Amino acid sequence: MAASPEVRGWLFDVLLSGGEILLWILTDTGERRALVAPFRPRFYIGAPAPTISRLQEKIARMSLPCTLTTTERRTLWESAPRWVIEVSASRPGTFSSVFTRISRSCPEAEFFNVDIDLPRLFLYETGLFPLALCRVRAGEDQRIGEIRAEDSPADPQWTLPPIRVMELRLEEAPSSPALLPKTLHVTVDGESRSLSGDDPFDLVATIDSLLRREDPDLLLTDHGDDILLPRLARLISRTGHTLPLHRPNPMGIGRLSGGRDRSFVSYGRTHFSAGAWTLSGRWHIDRSNSFAYAEAGLEGLLEQARMTRIPVQQLARSSTGTGITSMQIDRAINEGILIPWRKSEPEEFRNALDLLEGDKGGLVFIPRPGLYESVCELDFASMYPAIMKTFNISPETVDCPCCPDNPVAGTNHTLCRRREGLIPRVLAPLLEKRARYKELRDHAPTPEERRSYDQRQGALKWLLVVSFGYLGYKNARFGKVAAHECVTALGREVLLQAKEIAEEEGYSLLHGIVDSLWLSREEMTEDECRRLAENISTRTGIPINLEGLYRWLRFFPSKSRPGVAVSTVYAGAFRSGKIKVRGLACRRSDTPPFIRRVQEDLLALLSRAQNREEYRRLIPEASLLLEESLRALRDSEIALPDLVVTKRLSRDPQDYRKASLTAIVAQERLARGIPTEAGQKIRYIITGLSDPDPSSRARAFETFSPDHSCDRAAYADLLRQACAPLLEPPP
Structure with missing residues (x-):
């Protein structure tokens, strides 16, 4: 059958349909074409070397729609390949049944690459990827004869196809x-x-x-x-x-x-x-x-x-x-x-002292409560992924038998020097591409391009963030707790080294947490802080950036220990005018919109202060703003949607034992036939916080009617609690 002319376009989608791999192509001429891609998915079977031939003969006698060959492959943990049986299904639609028949008949065998989503397996094996710019040839039967990508996932300047x-x-x-x-x-x-x-x-x-x-x-x-x-x-x-x-x-x-x-x-x-x-x-x-x-x-x-x-x-x-x-x-x-079918790398038994010594997590320097002037913040760029790449941390490189002389300080583990690990090889292009996107963003000529590059680098940031968590996740394909411990141990060393370098240059440490430092020094300049960041990056081998210089930065005291600040709760005004807030009500997802706006307005007002004295002088004006907001609340001037509390259910409604507001509303929704499950977010209005009848204390927003009223006193208390830390005069 004659092949159609070559077309050029973007790989819009890949899915399994009718037992075949179906590709959707957006052509550069505006067509939307559905094409079938020939694909024979493969999996592998391992067994002791003397039994491989007998196992292959046994499977061949089953007359399954597949072909069998032997080939050499290795697992992540093995340094040399071994012989395995390669099973190639006749088409995607037969893959599952072929594997099921063989696994039931050969329970003693090891199976690899069997539980991978088939459209993804197609992309892995062909080198294609979503939105790849491709050249495609297909026959009149819409079956692809040839397809190849013209660009690469590593390209930072890919173009978005014209999508309606x-x-x-x-x-x-x-x-x-x-x-x-x-x-x-x-x-x-x-x-x-x-x-x-x-x-x-x-x-x-x-x-x-x-x-x-x-x-x-x-x-x-x-x-x-x-x-x-x-x-x-x-x-x-x-x-x-x-x-x-x-x-x-x-x-x-x-x-x-x-x-x-x-x-x-x-x-x-x-x-x-x-x-x-x-x-x-x-x-x-x-x-x-x-x-x-x-x-x-x-x-x-x-x-x-x-x-x-x-x-x-x-x-x-x-x-x-x-x-x-x-x-x-x-x-x-x-x-x-x-890729093993069922991961079987259990964590080795360790006594309590070993666990205490090895798994200390990130380093935190607790700040003292108060308002500080002339502060700079330095943040390590993707610290843990950078450590994993720089120090070659991967499940197979930790405690390797070949490098017992390369210990990780603060642990009982060693790292391999001889071969680069899988995880560093995966992270390297992510780190490089994100750095390139940030550079393009900072020099973009238009707001649209800046937004585009910022979205792209933000997406890569999240992949890098979870790469560390999955390194120690028990169900991760390539997880190992010892590797996780090596990363945190080296992170503590790097943060401590950065602190010492800063102190050598005359800075005082106010606060440090995992991958960030807050430093103070009189009359510091931006150029001086950037030179400090360059020095730390050079000496630690891990890039660190200047987040900004604060006019003032305030750490708030713990409610249970007033002499100690909560390390994750602070607010500050950068010299640029930008406000940074962590841990306050306006950052919480369950804060009603009205209370969030009032606290944000207070912060905007207080951010005008250039120093501690000006902050104190602005407190009376901020207090008036709070009083006006309380008056508007008392006089019913606040729209009902602005009083909605949003909570995430930690369990199914019927599993709550205490009559918390969340439990009351979850059970109300369930009784009214509204689907409600653990993990869902629910919205409610506080109607009578002190009512002896639990069902009258709050009501689901979806069922709230004019017959109900909200508990304005309860909302006033929440508002005062949110604003009180900001209105307390700093010492």
């Missing part, structure tokens, strides 16, 4: 899953229209017309996964109408369906993730269900997709840890390193 975006936003979430949305706002190219949900037939017909006319590449929603698309699916079922949410493709059009909701615990916090409603031929990104989008915007999300080789819709709903793990697997596969 349609935004769908609910004016208000329905209080019951059975109810239709009251109003749906649809925005295309900056023009918005509002659709009424009163008539389901009319609503579906209008959405159908808009989708066909605009043909968007991206549906950008708020609560699309948990509210909007599930309700549209119900409407389709009720009305018998269809919606062109999927684009047609050679494998047929699938029905609209979503994944399962799930609750999970990460870093001690319970999270909730709504089931993913993904589309074929279009992206659906739910802004309320995407950490990457929330933290780094669309360009940051796409930057992560390019670097991690995870398709965009999947990445939008994945943790950043999934992204860094994908990069590690990609590197391992391309270097012939086997």
Whole structure:
């Protein structure tokens, strides 16, 4: 069959459809093409050398749709390759059944590369990646004969393809899953229209017309996964109408369906993730269900997709840890390193003293409470990832048998000098690319370019942040607690060394925490601080940057120990006029918007102070601002949405034992039929904090009506508590 002419375009999406790998290409001529990519996914089987041949013969007699060969591969922990059986499935659709049959028949064997998502495995093995600029040849049957990428994930100046975006936003979430949305706002190219949900037939017909006319590449929603698309699916079922949410493709059009909701615990916090409603031929990104989008915007999300080789819709709903793990697997596969099916590297038994000595965490210098003038802040750039790269820290390089003479200070561990570890090889391009993005951002000629580069570097920052946590995570593919301990030990040494260098140059340490230092010296200049940062970077081998110079910086006392400051609670005004705040109410996600705004207004007023004396003189004016806010609260001038408290559920509603406000509202929602699970965020209004009836103390915002009233005295107390630390005259 004759091949079609070569086309050029961006790899928009990769998915498994009808047992085949389906690629969506946005061509540079404006076409949206669906093409089938031939792919024979492979996995590997290991066994003792004398039994490999017999095992291969046994599998061959099973007459499975696959081919068998022997090849040499090694695991991360092995220094030399060994013989394994390579099993190549006839097509992606047979991969799972082939593996299942073999694993059941050969329980004594080891299996590798078997639990990797097939679209990702396709990208790893072909070198392609989301939004790669490609040249493609395909036959009339829409099967690809040749595809190659013209750019690289490492390229910092990649261009965003022309993507048509349609935004769908609910004016208000329905209080019951059975109810239709009251109003749906649809925005295309900056023009918005509002659709009424009163008539389901009319609503579906209008959405159908808009989708066909605009043909968007991206549906950008708020609560699309948990509210909007599930309700549209119900409407389709009720009305018998269809919606062109999927684009047609050679494998047929699938029905609209979503994944399962799930609750999970990460870093001690319970999270909730709504089931993913993904589309074929279009992206659906739910802004309320995407950490990457929330933290780094669309360009940051796409930057992560390019670097991690995870398709965009999947990445939008994945943790950043999934992204860094994908990069590690990609590197391992391309270097012939086997990925075990079930990780079996248990932590060695250690006594309590060893654990106490080895796992001390980051170094913290506790500040004294007070307001300080002439302060500079220095921050190590991606300190832990930089340490992992510089000192060659990776699971296989810690306590290697070849380098017992290279100890890590503060631990009982050693590091390898002879071979570079997998983790440093993965982190090096991330560190280099982020540094390049920051340089491009700082010299960008337009605000749009600055925003673009900032989103991209921010996305890479999160991949670097989690790379350290996953190094010690028990379920991580390439985790090892000893490696984690080496990083924190070297981090303590580097921070201590930086402190000593600063003191040599006449600076006084006010505060230090893990990767940041706050230093004071009379009449310091920005140039002097930058020279200090360069000196520390040179002598420690880890880059450190000047965050800024403060006119004043205030550390607040602990409530239980007034003579000691809380190391993570402070506020300060930079000489540039920018305000930096950590740990105060305005930084907390559960603070009502009204209280957040008042505290921010107080900080803006106090930031005008050039020194301690001016700060004290501004306190009366700040107190008047607080009193005016309290008056507005008493006189019911504050809109109800500005009093909403937002809390994340740490457990399912029925598992709460105490009648906290969060528990009361969670159980109210459940009783009213509103889906409520651990990890979800709920919103409520305080209605009677001291009411003897627990059910009257707070009410879910979705069910609040004019018949209810809020407890303004309780909100006034919260406001005073938030503002009190700022209004206390500094000594």
